[in-house]
Amino acid sequence: MKLQGKVAIVTGAASGMGKAIAELYAKEGAKVVVSDYNGEGAKTVADAIVAAGGQAIANQANVAELTDIERMFEETKAAYGQLDILVNNAGIMDGMEPVGEISDEKWDRLFSVNTMGVMRAMRIATNIFLEQGHGVIVNNISAGGLRGARAGAAYTASKHAVAGLTKNTGYMYANSGIRCNGIAPGGVMTNIQASMTGISEFGAARQQTGLGTMPRAGQPEEIAKLALFLGSDDSSFINGQVIAADAGWTAY
Numbered sequence: 001m002k003l004q005g006k007v008a009i010v011t012g013a014a015s016g017m018g019k020a021i022a023e024l025y026a027k028e029g030a031k032v033v034v035s036d037y038n039g040e041g042a043k044t045v046a047d048a049i050v051a052a053g054g055q056a057i058a059n060q061a062n063v064a065e066l067t068d069i070e071r072m073f074e075e076t077k078a079a080y081g082q083l084d085i086l087v088n089n090a091g092i093m094d095g096m097e098p099v100g101e102i103s104d105e106k107w108d109r110l111f112s113v114n115t116m117g118v119m120r121a122m123r124i125a126t127n128i129f130l131e132q133g134h135g136v137i138v139n140n141i142s143a144g145g146l147r148g149a150r151a152g153a154a155y156t157a158s159k160h161a162v163a164g165l166t167k168n169t170g171y172m173y174a175n176s177g178i179r180c181n182g183i184a185p186g187g188v189m190t191n192i193q194a195s196m197t198g199i200s201e202f203g204a205a206r207q208q209t210g211l212g213t214m215p216r217a218g219q220p221e222e223i224a225k226l227a228l229f230l231g232s233d234d235s236s237f238i239n240g241q242v243i244a245a246d247a248g249w250t251a252y
Contacts, residue, residue, distance in 0.1 A: 001028055001029035002028045002029070002228060002232040002233070002234065003025055003028040003029045003030035003085070003228070003231065003232060004028075004029035004030075005029065006025075006029065006030045006031070006084040006085055006231075007030065007031045007032075007033070007076065007080045007081075007082050007083050007084050007085070008022075008025050008030045008031070008032050008033065008083075008084065008085035008086070008087060008231065009032075009033040009035060009059075009072065009073075009076055009083065009085070009086050009087065009121075009125075010022040010025065010032060010033065010034060010035065010087040010089055011035045011036070011061070011063055011072075011087065011088055011089050011090035011117075011121065012035075012036055012037075012063075012089040012090030012091060012140075013032075013034040013035055013036050013042060013045060013089065014034070014036035014037075014038040014041025014042045014044070014045055015036075015038075015041060015190065015191055016188070016190030016191060016192065016220050017089055017140060017185065017188060017190055017220045017223045017224065017227075018036070018087075018089040018090065018140075019034075019045050019220065020219075020220035020221045020223065020224035021087055021089060021220075021223070021224045021227045021228075022034050022045060022046075022049065022056065023045070023048075023049060023054075023224070024221070024224040024225070024227070024228050025085075025087075025227075025228065025231065026049040026052075026054030026055065026056055027052075027054060028228060028232070030055075030084075030085070031055040031056070031079075031080050032046075032049060032054070032055065032056040032057075033056070033057055033059050033072065033075065033076045033079070033080075034046040034049070034056050034057070034058050034059065035058075035059040035060075035061045035072050035090075036058075036059075036060065036061070036090070037060070037061065037062050037063075037090070038060075039058065039060030042058040042059060042060060043058040045058070046058040057075070057079050059071075059072050059075050059076075063090045063113055063117030063118075063120075063121065064109075064112035064113045064116070064117055066120055069117065069120050069121050069124065070124070072121075073121075073124050073125075073128070082132070083125060083128050083129075083135065084134070084135060084136065085135070085136045085137075085138065085231045086121060086122065086125040086135070086136070086137045086138070087137075087138045087139075087140070087227060087231065088117075088118040088121055088122070088137070088138070088139045088140060088162075089140040090113065090117065091113060091114045091140065091142070091159075091192065092109070092110065092113050092114065092192070092195040093151065093155055093192050093193065093195050093196045094106060094110055094151060094152035094153070094154040094155040094196070095152060095196050095197055095198040095199045095200055095203070096151060096152040096196075096199055096200045096203035096204040096206075096207050097152040097153060097154065097198070097200040097203050098152065098153055098200065098202065098203045098206070099153040101200050101202070101203065102152065102153050102154050106154055106197075106198070107153075107154045110154040110155055110158045111154070111157075111158050111161075114155070114158035114159060114162065115158045115161045115162055115165075118139060118162050118165065119165060122137055122139075122165070122169060122180070125137060126169070126173065126178060129173075129176075129177070129178045130173075130176055130178070133176075133177045134177040134178070135177070135178050135179075136178070136179050136180075136230070136231050137166075137169065137178070137179070137180040137181070138180075138181060138182070138183065138227050138230045138231050139162055139165075139166050139180070139181070139182040139183070140182070140183050140185065140223075140227075141159050141162050141163050141166065141182040141183060141184045141242055142155075142159045142184055142185060143184050143185065143186045143187075143244060143246050143249055143250050144156050144159045144160075145159030145160050145162060145163040145182070145184055145242065146160075146163065146184050146242065146244060146250050147210065147250055148210075149206070149207060149209060149210025150207065150210050150211075151207065152200065152203050152207070153203075162182065163182060163184075163242050166180055166181065166182040166240065166241075166242055167240045167241075167242070168240075169240070170239040170240025170241070171239075171240050174239055174240070179235070179236075179238070179239045180239065180240065181230045181235070181238055181239065181240070181241050181242070181243065182241070182242035182243070183223060183226050183227060183230065183242075183243055183245055184242050184243065184244040184245065184246070184250070185218060185223050185244075185245050185246060186214055186217075186218060186244070186245065186246025186247060186249040186250070187211070187214050187217045187218065187246075187249070188217060188218040188219065188220060188222075188223060189217050189218070189219055189220065190220060213249060213252040214246070214247070214249045215246075215247040215248055215249060216247050218245065218246070218247065222245065223245055226243065226245050230243070
C-alpha cells in the first residue's frame, strides 16, 4: 500500500492512462478523485474502483475552464478534506499541422487544455501543498514534449511548455516539501487519436519518420506504474525531472 492515506486527483481519468493511474492509485490505498470531461466515463471508473474495495469519487471537469478546475478542488476538499497528489493527465492532440498550417483557433485550444489547464491546476495545488507542507505533482507530458518529430506544432509546443513548467516548479519549491515530476510516454494504446481533427497530409507524412523509430507501443498500465512510483515516497529524491517511458524511442 504505497499510497495509504493519500488523496489524489487524476485528470483525464475516464479512459486510457488516466484510468489506469486512478485504478492503480486506488489499489495502493489512495482516495482518488476521478476527473474527466466525460462525466459518465469518470463515474463508471469511480464506481468500479469502489466496487473493487477502493475509495473514489467522480468529477466532471473541462480543464480548459478555470471554474471547472476550481470546482474539482472544491469537491476534493469536501469529500476528503485534503490533497496529497495531483496527476495532470488530461490532454488532446492536434492534427499534425506544422507551424505554416496551424490556425489560431486550434493553437489556442491545444494550449488551453494541455498547458493552461495544467498550470492552473498546479497553481491551486501548490498553494494547498505550501499550506500543509507537502505534496506531489505528476504531469503526463508525452514524448512530444521532448522531441520535435512526434506530433504537430501546437501539440509539440504545448507539451514542451509543460516540460519546462515541471522543471521550474520542481526547482522553485524544492525546499518546501513539494515535488514535481513529469512522465513522457511514447506511443501508448489510448483513444487520444479521437481528439485529432483536420489531419495535415504534409505534417502526418513528416511525423511518420519519427514514428518509424518507435520500438513498440506501450500499455496504459505500464505508464501507471511509473506514475505510482513518482507519486509515492519511493521517489522522494526525484524532483524536477521528466522521465521518458517509451521502450527507448527517445534514445534515437
